[in-house]
Amino acid sequence: MSKIICIDAGHGGRDPGAVGNGLKEADLTSCIAQGVAQRLEAYACEVHMVPRTEDLAERAAYANSHRANLFLSIHVNAGGGTGFESYTYLTTGVETKETQTVIHNAVMGYMQKFNMPDRGQKATNFQVLRETAMPAVLLECLFIDRQEDAKLLKSPVFLDGLANEVAYGVVQALGLQKVSVDDPKPDPCANCQRISDLIIENTKLHDENMRTKQLIKEVKILLNNI
Numbered sequence: 001m002s003k004i005i006c007i008d009a010g011h012g013g014r015d016p017g018a019v020g021n022g023l024k025e026a027d028l029t030s031c032i033a034q035g036v037a038q039r040l041e042a043y044a045c046e047v048h049m050v051p052r053t054e055d056l057a058e059r060a061a062y063a064n065s066h067r068a069n070l071f072l073s074i075h076v077n078a079g080g081g082t083g084f085e086s087y088t089y090l091t092t093g094v095e096t097k098e099t100q101t102v103i104h105n106a107v108m109g110y111m112q113k114f115n116m117p118d119r120g121q122k123a124t125n126f127q128v129l130r131e132t133a134m135p136a137v138l139l140e141c142l143f144i145d146r147q148e149d150a151k152l153l154k155s156p157v158f159l160d161g162l163a164n165e166v167a168y169g170v171v172q173a174l175g176l177q178k179v180s181v182d183d184p185k186p187d188p189c190a191n192c193q194r195i196s197d198l199i200i201e202n203t204k205l206h207d208e209n210m211r212t213k214q215l216i217k218e219v220k221i222l223l224n225n226i
């Protein structure tokens, strides 16, 4: 049975989220979420975009009613810091933590190329993480109110690359298989050199982690099929 992924683009509707440097969080999260969904089309999975209601309980209920295998919430940070961080709920299982690690590392491999710091894998009591009944990971992608971060967030090319890496992390974490080699749909593995680098990096980071080794093996198979 194919895996079900609910992508939650943070804020939207009447809620712009954080604002700064001429940017609105809701616009950025929409852009990244669409890019992730588009790339996952090439893989055997079902993707649902979570309705952008201001009622966060409804967002969680949507994912629960779809019996999703992953709830992926995309946000942009504010408050004067810099860099990338990811969140799970306070008390969460090994599967969720592993999923967070794989997606976090995929994104950080990208962020490091832009000298954006790793703020770490964190746990918190966010409502969408608490009320979702499946592995749920929330990404805080740079700081909208810091000029250097905002410079990147203003670039459609940067956002597209970021969506690519998030999708790649999801593919790895859920072990998704490509639908068809000849499929004309967008391909998260378009930049094989960058992905090879990430694989090497992941191998270094998780030498003792058998699950990650298995995922790396699967990604190598995917790469050979391109």
Ligand SMILES: [Zn+2]
Pocket (backbone or CB within 6 Å): 010, 011, 017, 018, 025, 075, 076
């Ligand atoms: Zn937010």
